[in-house]
Amino acid sequence: MFWAVVAVVLCLVAPSMNWWFPGNNAEAASTLGTRIDDLFYLILVIVTVTFVGTQIALGYVLWKGADNRDEKAHFTHGSHSLEVIWTIVPSGILLFIALYQMDVWAEYRVISKFPADAVAQPVADVTARQFEWRIRYPAPGRKFKSQADIRKWLRVPEAGDLHYPNELCVPTTRNVLFYLRSGDVQHAFFSPELRVKQDAVPGKVIPVWFNATKRGEYTLLCAELCGWGHYKMKARILAVPENEYRQYLLNLQKELADDGFDEDAPESDE
Amino acid sequence: MSTTEATIHHAEHGHHEPGLIAKYVFSTDHKMIGLQFLLTTMFMLLVGGALALAVRWQLAFPWESMPLAGRLFAGQGGQISPEFYTMLFTMHATVMIFLVIIPILAGAFGNFLIPLMIGADDMAFPKLNMLSYWFMWPAILCFSLSFFAGGEFMNSAPAAGWTSYPILSAIMDAAPGSGHAQTFWLLGLTFVGVSSMMGSVNYLTTIINMRAPGMTLFRMPMTIWAMFITAILQAFALPVLTAAGFMLLFDRGLPGGLQTCFFIPADLVINNSSPTVGGGQPLLWQHLFWFYSHPAVYIMLLPAMGMVSDMLSAMSRKPLFGYKPMVYSMAAIAGLGFIVWGHHMFTSGMNPALGMTFMTSTVMIALPSAIKTFNWIGTMWGGKLQFNTVLLNSAGFVSMFVVGGLSGIFMAAVPVDIYIHDTYFIVAHFHYVLFGSTLFGVFGAIHFWFPKMFGRLMNDTVGKWHFALTFIGFNGTFFPMHLLGVAGMPRRYADPYLHPYLEHLLPMNQFITACAILMGFAQLLLIGNFLYSSKFGKKVGRxxxxxxxxxxxxxxxxxxxxxxxxxxxxxxxxxxxxxxxxxxxxxxxxxxxxxxxxxxxxxxxxxxxxxx
Structure with missing residues (x-):
């Protein structure tokens, strides 16, 4: 009753108060993220109706019962047909909710349903450590020939690989896949705006994919307790158009190959 | 007591009046053991609450010196360090789950009510019953010692969360609290488990064998059904946790430098230590842990459901609506409760097919819960309600259980859980179930059965004030947490405001903390009312x-x-x-x-x- 009203009002004003999903206008910045949000809203509607209904029913029986002037309460041990109704109706709704979720989950996690282009050319190997993210890109222009080639690359680092901490650059509007692993304890890759979360389990190398729809700088943080510095395992995901992405990698290559020697610098006396 | 009196007494009752220690300390009387459990857990409730308030302080006023309690750790300027913060929430959950909720339901009310409600003169194994209580104390001792394990108070408690996921909990160097503190924690957990196991064996035997003539299974009160089903859950789930606990202890190191690797994979370099030898799987712990800990969620809820059913029926002056569906749905919750543990691991990287099956079973467990809710409302419908503290707390239970149950559906749906997992949404959810439901049920039960314990009534006005303040404080604390979760605030962060997208949530967290403080102090009303009424309450009959x-x-x-x-x-x-x-x-x-x-x-x- 009273709480039902407060809760519904809170949910209604929450987006305008910015107490809602992170991201621009509370919109997800990835394709699957948008569908996850849709599923969330679907459940929210079903749940809100149930919530308001039961709370009103509860408030009503409390109000009526408190005011009951009869000598005795209504004597009944229950109703068989009511039990049948309130068993079958919720079970239908619940089964619907469960089955309706399957597709998005399958696309997000079942490897055979991953987008083929992303599987063929992973963009990075992400290693979580206490308390940082280590990103390893394949050398710019390196094309993986087969899955066996990818497995080899995951097992043995290559000379041309680009290493960079706490910043993952990906192209927008394209399916990107990266491999996630942990170097010490368990972590979780969590990007709130992209609605991506996957645990980095020690001993496992887990493929994760997403498709960033909009250019932007997104948060990357750790969602699984990993020690005292858990809260500050902060990094960012740069989503940029394809050409800028290539340029980013080339710049990174140049920066990493730079030995610090500058020909034009005046010689200094010892 | 003089010899003559003692002889007469002996003649009358056929047994000796026990001495002071035998009566109040090492008692084998189920009622005294129940009261011992009740007082211990109520004290632990205050301890756990204080830990929670420290957590809330840090979230509302990050890195600021804590008033009053800050003097305990003046060495660090009264500030909560990030290490200390991880220890605080770890121990808050540990105390609340293992030393409050489980023992207050099964230990306190199970002990006190089972023989009385089935018409038996005591438990089947009174000595075992006594041991079950006294095994709580080594556990409490271990958990307390873990605060001092590093030599320095406040900087060495276990810090791997109450779930103690390896590798963090398996390698001594992985975190400041992963040293001996974690070992003490695991030992404490084992002692609590032994205590629960002794209780559950006893309850099962008592309920099966010692019911009064004519008390068929389907004439048992819901409380007894709940205790019965809970005892079965404990008996089947606990061995798994105990085994897992020992495996983790062995992984952490055996005497003589030996070490197993159940949970530790190869080639991990933690804090610059030498690489691990490995061969294990951290996910194994999660499976074993949740195989116990999910049924444990129902261990923490079903007895409250049973007691609320009895209290609602009595306070509505009306038969329980749908007794048999209530029993069957409780059994269904317990049965399904064993095949839903994977929903804690949706993002863990386990086989995605498991995610689908666990989602379906998890969503379906909402069904018996819904049936129970409808039946509670049906029980009150057309009743002649007695508006006292008992009814208010019971109705509060139903209302909050609806919230906790419905918010569970979001997390049961795997795709949505991808986003919500390990955010404050889950914190809101399980507090609505464990606090909003279980504790309101317990508050009601304390008021309801208090006259049986002491022959006196608790003060109803104070009880109503306690309910009102707790209810407002509770909702003010935990409802906004849903919004924090939707806004993407992860749990277990010492300073979420480090991340720009969470900065604007500070005022909301301050509001939550204010409500939590209100709620915390409201509990003093309950304790005061309890202690005062046990001596000076209004005397009542049977x-x-x-x-x-x-x-x-x-x-x-x-x-x-x-x-x-x-x-x-x-x-x-x-x-x-x-x-x-x-x-x-x-x-x-x-x-x-x-x-x-x-x-x-x-x-x-x-x-x-x-x-x-």
């Missing part, structure tokens, strides 16, 4: 609520052996407002009405079956 259960025919407080004469049961416990009796609206389970029918309705659920 059956102050005009309830039907067999426990209400015993003296208040019941003496050793509980009943004046062994009771006989003629009907179910919910014959309120029965048309069979004139001038009163209750009909006790032991009342013999001659050779007429013993229950009114032909379709009555309670006598329809005689299966035992």
């Amino acid at each position: 059956n102050p609520w005009n309830a039907n259960g067999i426990e209400w025919i015993a003296p208040s407080p019941p003496g050793h052996g509980n009943f004046d004469i062994p009771p006989v049961c003629y009907r179910g416990p919910y014959e309120y407002s029965s048309p069979l009796v004139e001038g009163r609206d209750y009909l006790m389970q032991n009342e013999y009405l001659g050779d007429v029918k013993h229950t009114a309705e032909k379709s009555s659920e309670s006598t329809a079956s005689h299966d035992t």
Whole structure:
């Protein structure tokens, strides 16, 4: 009753108060993220109706019962047909909710349903450590020939690989896949705006994919307790158009190959 | 006591009046053990609450010196360090789950109520019962010692969360709290497990063997059904946790430098230590842990459901709506409870097919919960409600259980859980279930059965104030947490405001903390009311609520052996407002009405079956 009203009002004003999903206008910045949000809203509607209904029913029986002037309460041990109704109706709704979720989950996690282009050319190997993210890109222009080639690359680092901490650059509007692993304890890759979360389990190398729809700088943080510095395992995901992405990698290559020697610098006396 | 008196006493009761220590300390009387559990857990509730308030302080006023309590750790300027923060929430959960919720339900109310409600004179194994209580103390000692394990108070408690996921908990160097503190924590966990196991074996035997004549299974009160099912859950789930605990202990190191690798994979370099040898799987721990800890969630809820069913029926002066569906749905919750543990691991990287099956079973567990909710509302419908503290807390239970249950659906749906997992949404959810439901049920139960414990009533006005303040404080604390979760605030962060997208949530967290403080101080009303009323409360007779259960025919407080004469049961416990009796609206389970029918309705659920 009273709480039902407060809760519904809170949910209604929450987006305008910015107490809602992170991201621009509370919109997800990835394709699957948008569908996850849709599923969330679907459940929210079903749940809100149930919530308001039961709370009103509860408030009503409390109000009526408190005011009951009869000598005795209504004597009944229950109703068989009511039990049948309130068993079958919720079970239908619940089964619907469960089955309706399957597709998005399958696309997000079942490897055979991953987008083929992303599987063929992973963009990075992400290693979580206490308390940082280590990103390893394949050398710019390196094309993986087969899955066996990818497995080899995951097992043995290559000379041309680009290493960079706490910043993952990906192209927008394209399916990107990266491999996630942990170097010490368990972590979780969590990007709130992209609605991506996957645990980095020690001993496992887990493929994760997403498709960033909009250019932007997104948060990357750790969602699984990993020690005292858990809260500050902060990094960012740069989503940029394809050409800028290539340029980013080339710049990174140049920066990493730079030995610090500058020909034009005046010689200094010892 | 003089010799003559003792002899007379002996002649009267056929046993010696126990000495002071045997009566109040090492007692084998189920009622005393129940009270010991109750007082211990109420004290632990304050400890756990204080830890929670420290967590809330840090979230509302990050890195600021704590008032008052800050003097305890003046060495670090009264500030909560990030290490200390991880320890605080770890120990808050540990204390609340293992030392408050589980023992207050099974230990306190299970002990006190089971023999009384089934008409037995004591538990089947009184000595085992006593041991079950006294195994709590080594656990409490271990958990307390873990605070000092590093030599320095406040900087060495276990810090791997109450779930203690390896590798963080398996390698000594992985975190400041992963040293000996974690070992003490695991030992404490084992002791709590032993205590629960002793209790559950005892409850099962007692309920199966010692029911009064005529008390068929389907004449048992819901409380007894709940305790019965809970005991089964504990008996089957606990060995798994105990085994996992020992495996983790072995992984952490055995005497003589030996070490196993159940959970530790190869080639991890933690804090610059030498690489691990490995061969293990961290996910194994998660499976084993949640195989216990998910049923444990129902261990922490079902007894409260049972007690609320009894209290709602008594306070509505109306039979419980759908007794058998209530029993079956409780059994269904327990059964399904064993095949839903994977929903804690949706993002863990386990086989995605498991995610789908666990999602379906998890969503379906909402069904028996929904049936129970509808039946509670049905019980109150058309009733003659007695608006006292008991009813308020019971109705609060139903209302909050609806919230906690419905928010669970979001997380049961795997795709949505991808986003919500390990955010404050889950924190809101399980507090609505564990606090909002279980503790309101417990508050109601304390007020309801208090007269049986002490022969006195608790003050109803103070009780109502306590309920109102707790209810407001509770919702003010935990409802906004749903919004924090949707906004993406991860749990277990010492300083979420480090991340720009969470900065604007600081005022909301301050509001939450203010409500939490209000709620915390409201509990002093309960404790004060409890202690004051046990000495000075209004004296009442055996059956102050005009309830039907067999426990209400015993003296208040019941003496050793509980009943004046062994009771006989003629009907179910919910014959309120029965048309069979004139001038009163209750009909006790032991009342013999001659050779007429013993229950009114032909379709009555309670006598329809005689299966035992």
